[in-house]
Amino acid sequence: MARADVRAAMQERILETADRLFYGQGIRAVGVDTIAAEIGISKRTLYNHFPSKDDLIVAYLSRRLKPAPPSDRPPLEQIMGAFDRLERTIATGVFRGCPFVNAVAELKEPAHAANRIALAFKEQRRVWFQGLLERLGIGTAEALSMQLQILMDGAIAAAIVRGDPAVAAAARAAAKVLLEAASVSAPRPTPND
Numbered sequence: 001m002a003r004a005d006v007r008a009a010m011q012e013r014i015l016e017t018a019d020r021l022f023y024g025q026g027i028r029a030v031g032v033d034t035i036a037a038e039i040g041i042s043k044r045t046l047y048n049h050f051p052s053k054d055d056l057i058v059a060y061l062s063r064r065l066k067p068a069p070p071s072d073r074p075p076l077e078q079i080m081g082a083f084d085r086l087e088r089t090i091a092t093g094v095f096r097g098c099p100f101v102n103a104v105a106e107l108k109e110p111a112h113a114a115n116r117i118a119l120a121f122k123e124q125r126r127v128w129f130q131g132l133l134e135r136l137g138i139g140t141a142e143a144l145s146m147q148l149q150i151l152m153d154g155a156i157a158a159a160i161v162r163g164d165p166a167v168a169a170a171a172r173a174a175a176k177v178l179l180e181a182a183s184v185s186a187p188r189p190t191p192n193d
Contacts, residue, residue, distance in 0.1 A: 011049050011059075013039055018060045023099050027057060027106045054112070057103065061117040064099055068128050075132035076184060079148065082129075083175060086152065087168035090159045097160045098153070125149055138182050151175050 017038050021030040032053050036046045050056040071078055089095055096102065100118035107114055130145035138144055155171035158164075179185075 007049070010041075010045070014041075014046060014049055014056070015059055015063050018056055019063065022057070022060055023096055023102075024094070027103055032056065057107075058113045058117065061100060061103055061114055061121075065117055065121050065124070067124060075135040076179070079129065079132050079179070080172060080175065082152065083155070083168055083172035086155060087165045087172070090155075090165040090168055095159060098156050101153075101156070122149065122153075125152065133182075136184055138184065140182060144178060144182055147178055148175055151178075 014035065018030075018035050021035060021038065032043055032046055035056075036043045039046075046056075050059060073081070100114075100121045103114040104112075104118045109115075126145050126149040129148045130141045133141035133144055151171040151174050155168045158167040158170075
């Protein structure tokens with residue numbers, strides 16, 4: 001294995017471990033010592049890959065910043081499916097909310113790069129909704145995309161407080177009302193969403 005491949009593999013191990021620990025226990029609660037020990041490497045090795053904890057936090061969040069995969073499914077089905085997926089995610093029992101919002105709330109540093117990444121994620125999701133709404137011919141796609149994003153964020157926050165996946169179903173029902181008000185009929189949930 002080439003040196004670059006070994007380096008990339010170690011970076012990925014560090015990021016996988018940081019992701020699991022940061023998301024599961026919190027960014028502030030997990031130190032680089034814990035991450036290094038979990039992997040079985042020295043702190044120095046970890047710092048050779050990520051010069052600071054802040055660099056590791058940025059890499060962790062950047063790794064999670066992935067665009068929604070393109071789909072040939074009808075736009076409305078994709079929109080409603082997002083709420084169905086959220087409900088299933090909440091029901092896993094390991095759901096701790098939005099990792100981007102969690103990072104911003106934990107770090108409490110407006111200038112931290114985590115804030116830019118969190119904003120990029122939220123905007124990416126809103127633009128995804130907007131694109132689907134535009135494909136449906138909705139004239140108010142920009143405003144409605146923000147409303148759908150707020151419903152999604154609200155369901156995530158409510159799930160943290162209540163621990164009940166049904167909040168995503170309630171958000172889905174509210175999304176259906178908004179879509180119907182925009183003259184779009186929402187499909188029923190399907191088991192494969």
